[in-house]
Amino acid sequence: MAKQRGSGVVAAALRVSESQGQFQDRVGQFMTGYDKAMETKNKMEAKNQELQAKTNAYLDQFDGDVDLAGFSDEDKAVVKDQVITNRNEFIEGANGAAKIKDKTSPEYQMYMDKMNAAMSKMEKLRANLEGIANLKMEYANGFDQGIYSNSQKNSENLLRANAILEGSISSIGDDGSLNFKGYTIPNMTGAGDDFTVKDFSYNTKSFKKPFVVAIDEAQAILDMAKAQETLKGEATETTVKIIKSKLNTALSNPDVLYSILSNSELQLIPLDSIDPDDPNAKQQAIDMLTQGVLDSRGAALTEEVDSVDKDTPDISFSASSYVNPKGANYKQPIPGRTAGESWIWDESRNGYVYVETVGGENFPTGPSHSENGKTVAYTNINTIEGYAKRGLR
Numbered sequence: 447m448a449k450q451r452g453s454g455v456v457a458a459a460l461r462v463s464e465s466q467g468q469f470q471d472r473v474g475q476f477m478t479g480y481d482k483a484m485e486t487k488n489k490m491e492a493k494n495q496e497l498q499a500k501t502n503a504y505l506d507q508f509d510g511d512v513d514l515a516g517f518s519d520e521d522k523a524v525v526k527d528q529v530i531t532n533r534n535e536f537i538e539g540a541n542g543a544a545k546i547k548d549k550t551s552p553e554y555q556m557y558m559d560k561m562n563a564a565m566s567k568m569e570k571l572r573a574n575l576e577g578i579a580n581l582k583m584e585y586a587n588g589f590d591q592g593i594y595s596n597s598q599k600n601s602e603n604l605l606r607a608n609a610i611l612e613g614s615i616s617s618i619g620d621d622g623s624l625n626f627k628g629y630t631i632p633n634m635t636g637a638g639d640d641f642t643v644k645d646f647s648y649n650t651k652s653f654k655k656p657f658v659v660a661i662d663e664a665q666a667i668l669d670m671a672k673a674q675e676t677l678k679g680e681a682t683e684t685t686v687k688i689i690k691s692k693l694n695t696a697l698s699n700p701d702v703l704y705s706i707l708s709n710s711e712l713q714l715i716p717l718d719s720i721d722p723d724d725p726n727a728k729q730q731a732i733d734m735l736t737q738g739v740l741d742s743r744g745a746a747l748t749e750e751v752d753s754v755d756k757d758t759p760d761i762s763f764s765a766s767s768y769v770n771p772k773g774a775n776y777k778q779p780i781p782g783r784t785a786g787e788s789w790i791w792d793e794s795r796n797g798y799v800y801v802e803t804v805g806g807e808n809f810p811t812g813p814s815h816s817e818n819g820k821t822v823a824y825t826n827i828n829t830i831e832g833y834a835k836r837g838l839r
Contacts, residue, residue: 508536508565512572516579520614528571528618536564570622570649577650578610578624585611594656595701597708599722603656605631605643616645623647657701664706666696671739675746689739693732703728706735 510529514522539560546554585607588594594604609626617625628644670689674681681689697703707717707727715738720730 507561508533509568512575513579514575516582517575518614524615524618525571525575529568532564532567532571535567536561539564567620567622571618572622574622574624574649578648581648581655582611588656588658593658595659595705595708597657597704597722599700599704600656601641602643603654605629605641606646606654607656609643609646610648619647621649623649657705660702660705663696663702667693667706667735667739671742674739674743677743678747679744681740681743686736686740689736690732693735694728697728697731703731707731 510533512525512529514525517525539557543554543557543561546557548554589607589611594600594607606626609629613626613629615624616627619625625645625647628642628646630643631641633640670692697706704722707720707722715734717731717734720727720734724730
């Protein structure tokens with residue numbers, strides 16, 4: 447019996463030993479697998495940290511700061527949404543670029559392009575916000591000082607300026623442009639259509655601002671007229687060409703032309719009969735302004751009166767130098783004549799004659815004498831001067 451119990455104890459011990467060995471083998475296998483899993487985990491974490499570090503390095507290049515001082519709450523909300531959109535696009539590119547080791551690969555360049563595009567959008571947005579903030583101050587000062595031309599060709603520019611001052615940014619384009627809604631102002635005059643401007647975009651690269659009253663150019667034209675006031679006789683062909691050349695230069699800028707044509711400003715001579723949309727508007731203005739300048743010729747001279755012999759012609763007198771109190775462009779016919787004719791001294795006839803200009807050439811047309819209807823010169827200075835003072839130029 448004792449032997450059997452001994453045998454049983456030994457057998458049991460062997461069975462326990464075998465079981466413990468198997469358990470130890472399983473623990474060892476588990477620990478080996480665990481170590482390998484932890485090693486993989488550590489490597490993944492290290493790789494993720496490396497990727498995160500690379501991504502963060504890219505993100506440090508993104509500048510999302512914008513100056514919104516002075517903008518309305520509506521504007522701020524629109525701008526902030528766009529900044530978030532641009533930042534998300536940049537992050538998408540940064541995450542993709544951080545995973546690629548080969549910096550020369552097309553895929554890496556694709557992600558870099560995405561990041562550059564997002565940064566470019568921010569730069570343009572920032573510039574446009576700064577530009578429109580300055581523009582608002584410029585417009586406010588301009589309207590306060592009344593510097594903008596009220597030409598009909600300036601209407602749309604003025605409506606856009608008002609939208610920027612009074613309205614809000616409706617959206618922002620991919621190029622950073624600031625979009626505004628169009629609107630209509632009723633025409634209270636009852637003449638013509640309402641004033642309407644369509645939706646438009648602002649960016650610093652291309653935006654048409656209202657043009658100002660052409661004060662400097664108008665003053666230059668007035669100076670040209672003033673220079674003629676102390677000159678005697680008819681202007682030479684060369685003088686006329688010089689005047690027209692200067693006017694052509696002054697009116698080469700369409701905005702200046704439109705401002706000069708506007709009948710409510712500058713008032714050089716009445717030009718409201720010229721349609722600014724007429725392709726020949728510039729030439730019409732040059733012709734009319736040239737005549738206006740020439741009409742001022744001799745206006746500042748003192749008339750010389752011959753007190754010795756009233757019937758002796760005085761060639762120093764010119765009816766065209768007479769200043770009509772009704773205005774430099776007012777022409778009044780005398781009985782039997784037509785408006786627009788002038789007096790000149792005719793050496794061949796030894797007296798003053800009417801002259802009509804046709805096709806750029808002067809033709810003596812009168813006065814007509816009863817003898818055979820021939821052109822006869824008047825030699826009586828008092829008669830000529832009397833006609834001039836009644837309105838003939």
